[in-house]
Amino acid sequence: MDRLAFLLATGLARGAIFALFALSLVLIWRAARIINFAQGAMALVATYLAFAVTALTGSYAAGLAAGVLGGAAMGFVVERGLMRHAPHRSPLAGIIIAIGLVMVLQSLLGIFFGPQYRPMAAPFDETPIFVGGVPLLSPYDLFVLVVALSVMGILALLFTRTSLGLQLRASAFAPEVSRLLGVRVDRMVTIGWMLSAAVAALAALLLIPTELGLNPHSTDVLFVYAFTVAVVGGLDSPVGALLGGLTVGVVMSLVTGYLGSTVAPIGVLVLLVAVLLVKPGGVFSMRQARTA
Amino acid sequence: MNRRLRPRLFPGLTGMPRVLTIAALLTVLALGGTFLLDPFRNFQLGTAAAYFCAVAGLSLLIGLSGQLSLGHAALMAAGGYGYALTSNALTDAGVDGVLRFVVSLVAGVAIACLLGLLLGLAAARLHGPYLAGLTLALVVAVPAITSVWSGVFRGDQGLQTAYNPVPTALERLIALEQWQAWVAIIVASVVVTALALVRRGALGLRMRAVRDDETAARLNGVPARRVKVTAFTLSAAAAGAGGAVLCFITQSVGPGGYTLAFSLLLVVAAVLGGLGSIGGAAIGSVVIVVLPWALGAGAGALDLPRELEQRLSGNLSLLVFGALLIVVMILRPDGVAGLAGTLRRRRAGSVPAPAGSASTAGPDSPLPSAAAASDAPESSDPSRTIPIER
Numbered sequence: 001m002d003r004l005a006f007l008l009a010t011g012l013a014r015g016a017i018f019a020l021f022a023l024s025l026v027l028i029w030r031a032a033r034i035i036n037f038a039q040g041a042m043a044l045v046a047t048y049l050a051f052a053v054t055a056l057t058g059s060y061a062a063g064l065a066a067g068v069l070g071g072a073a074m075g076f077v078v079e080r081g082l083m084r085h086a087p088h089r090s091p092l093a094g095i096i097i098a099i100g101l102v103m104v105l106q107s108l109l110g111i112f113f114g115p116q117y118r119p120m121a122a123p124f125d126e127t128p129i130f131v132g133g134v135p136l137l138s139p140y141d142l143f144v145l146v147v148a149l150s151v152m153g154i155l156a157l158l159f160t161r162t163s164l165g166l167q168l169r170a171s172a173f174a175p176e177v178s179r180l181l182g183v184r185v186d187r188m189v190t191i192g193w194m195l196s197a198a199v200a201a202l203a204a205l206l207l208i209p210t211e212l213g214l215n216p217h218s219t220d221v222l223f224v225y226a227f228t229v230a231v232v233g234g235l236d237s238p239v240g241a242l243l244g245g246l247t248v249g250v251v252m253s254l255v256t257g258y259l260g261s262t263v264a265p266i267g268v269l270v271l272l273v274a275v276l277l278v279k280p281g282g283v284f285s286m287r288q289a290r291t292a
Numbered sequence: 293m294n295r296r297l298r299p300r301l302f303p304g305l306t307g308m309p310r311v312l313t314i315a316a317l318l319t320v321l322a323l324g325g326t327f328l329l330d331p332f333r334n335f336q337l338g339t340a341a342a343y344f345c346a347v348a349g350l351s352l353l354i355g356l357s358g359q360l361s362l363g364h365a366a367l368m369a370a371g372g373y374g375y376a377l378t379s380n381a382l383t384d385a386g387v388d389g390v391l392r393f394v395v396s397l398v399a400g401v402a403i404a405c406l407l408g409l410l411l412g413l414a415a416a417r418l419h420g421p422y423l424a425g426l427t428l429a430l431v432v433a434v435p436a437i438t439s440v441w442s443g444v445f446r447g448d449q450g451l452q453t454a455y456n457p458v459p460t461a462l463e464r465l466i467a468l469e470q471w472q473a474w475v476a477i478i479v480a481s482v483v484v485t486a487l488a489l490v491r492r493g494a495l496g497l498r499m500r501a502v503r504d505d506e507t508a509a510r511l512n513g514v515p516a517r518r519v520k521v522t523a524f525t526l527s528a529a530a531a532g533a534g535g536a537v538l539c540f541i542t543q544s545v546g547p548g549g550y551t552l553a554f555s556l557l558l559v560v561a562a563v564l565g566g567l568g569s570i571g572g573a574a575i576g577s578v579v580i581v582v583l584p585w586a587l588g589a590g591a592g593a594l595d596l597p598r599e600l601e602q603r604l605s606g607n608l609s610l611l612v613f614g615a616l617l618i619v620v621m622i623l624r625p626d627g628v629a630g631l632a633g634t635l636r637r638r639r640a641g642s643v644p645a646p647a648g649s650a651s652t653a654g655p656d657s658p659l660p661s662a663a664a665a666s667d668a669p670e671s672s673d674p675s676r677t678i679p680i681e682r
Binding site: 082085277 | 603
């Protein structure tokens with residue numbers, strides 16, 4: 001029973017990270033109708049930057065800020081430099097370019113930093129707190145949950161309560177009409193990419209201390225899990241990303257805890273196939289999303 | 293503008309006999325070519341032929357039916373494991389020689405086919421990014437599958453298969469590597485010829501129709517889902533044959549050879565060659581075998597510090613391939629095959645073509661009344677016909 005409670009609690013903390021990363025995929029999907037397969041690699045570049053800044057200044061907060069800003073900069077460069085020039089004839093072109101970008105970024109990181117795992121210290125204690133004799137969350141897990149949920153809350157406010165959010169939503173759903181009404185659609189797409197890449201960088205930064213460490217392939221699995229989350233939740237639905245992320249986090253934590261960590265990728269595959277066969281557009285998808 | 297160019301090679305032959313003749317000719321040329329190569333080059337040629345099966349299948353899948361798979365390495369692994377398991381079972385039963393190879397090959401292809409059918413059934417309901425993600429999850433799960441059922445798949449160390457010697461009749465003539473290259477070339481030629489026939493047949497036409505506009509294809513009576521599933525299954529079978537041949541050449545199969553990086557390499561080969569093009573797939577397969585080796589040899593010759601050399605190994609070719617993928621996709625989405633087509637058209641365009649002059653003369657032909665009387669003048673205008681063949 002103790003073990004179950006512990007696994008559920010850590011699953012929620014891990015799931016919050018998956019949800020955050022999945023949310024970043026949803027943001028790009030809504031802004032540009034593309035799944036950014038390079039999101040993990042881009043977030044990793046930002047994480048290396050954060051690692052370097054923390055090592056230089058000794059401050060975790062400075063590293064975190066540098067990582068998030070670096071992520072936004074990556075989003076800007078990738079959108080303006082590459083994705084804008086993708087041929088529009090086939091929807092696959094963007095995916096293939098993103099795959100090329102993954103290869104370029106990972107090999108560059110490998111050449112500059114080598115293949116070894118660099119441990120990255122968490123800003124808080126990672127030993128779990130006991131509640132009524134049951135080990136539950138560590139302070140770091142609590143920090144992750146609070147950061148992830150508040151970022152999602154801020155994004156929700158941004159999209160529903162501000163003029164920028166309205167323009168972002170309008171240009172994603174009806175680009176032609178928005179352009180006629182004076183919305184700078186191109187700029188909105190770029191802002192969408194920057195927001196998304198910054199959120200992804202934050203998710204990677206939160207994840208690395210709980211994993212093996214920093215390595216050119218640290219975010220590969222995160223991307224696959226987050227993609228599963230985004231599909232389970234429906235690519236158009238931020239709420240789906242949140243609920244899907246928590247679900248997948250808990251399921252993965254239970255599978256890993258009871259069946260071993262090697263089984264986890266199979267669990268993801270089974271979950272993905274099951275959801276896609278029953279509801280190809282995701283559990284929380286809207287009807288129109290299917291035509292995209 | 294969609295003028296069909298007259299082929300220079302065997303202009304008299306058309307349709308299926310033409311494909312078969314050219315395939316047979318190329319196969320004989322490739323087999324003869326192995327005599328010019330040393331054993332290591334023959335090993336590389338055999339590997340390239342094995343990749344060719346998978347890349348041609350993938351290229352057809354992406355280029356013709358518009359379905360992107362990032363998991364073809366997993367399908368190759370299925371073929372390889374199917375081959376190895378059957379081959380080992382047959383060895384235990386006392387069967388060897390050509391029979392063992394053929395039965396194992398068929399088993400490998402069948403298993404990959406089955407997996408492809410299952411994936412295809414899911415894929416038929418999915419759009420591009422969803423399918424890419426599903427196949428991505430599959431290839432990531434391969435090491436997990438082999439270690440969870442390690443009793444069958446032997447985990448990370450993989451399976452070893454018995455060695456297939458050169459047949460006694462050829463023993464004095466050719467070396468082992470050359471024999472392996474021969475087998476790989478023959479399997480690849482059978483697989484790829486089948487794919488070429490599909491490409492130009494009715495199924496290929498339907499795949500293009502579904503790719504370009506699924507709703508319109510359905511309205512015209514094309515069973516879109518069945519076409520997509522068939523395309524995926526065929527492509528999986530080709531990948532399975534490639535995996536089986538690779539297992540035959542290396543006498544082993546393990547999860548380490550079929551990583552996500554390898555899957556992406558297959559995509560690179562298909563895109564570089566030109567999506568949908570068989571000849572392009574051949575060029576792409578050779579490039580993904582030769583370029584890493586050439587880069588490694590080049591970096592080794594530079595006498596770099598040991599640490600830097602270690603970091604460059606593997607990463608450098610990944611960097612080049614990634615950059616090539618981006619550049620080709622943005623600047624030349626048709627790949628090498630498209631480039632060759634452009635050059636040929638440009639050369640053909642420099643001489644005045646009778647077909648072109650006839651079409652420009654069409655509108656001011658000496659019989660305006662007849663043209664005006666015609667109810668459907670568009671249908672006779674060659675520039676308005678929709679190009680089906682790209």
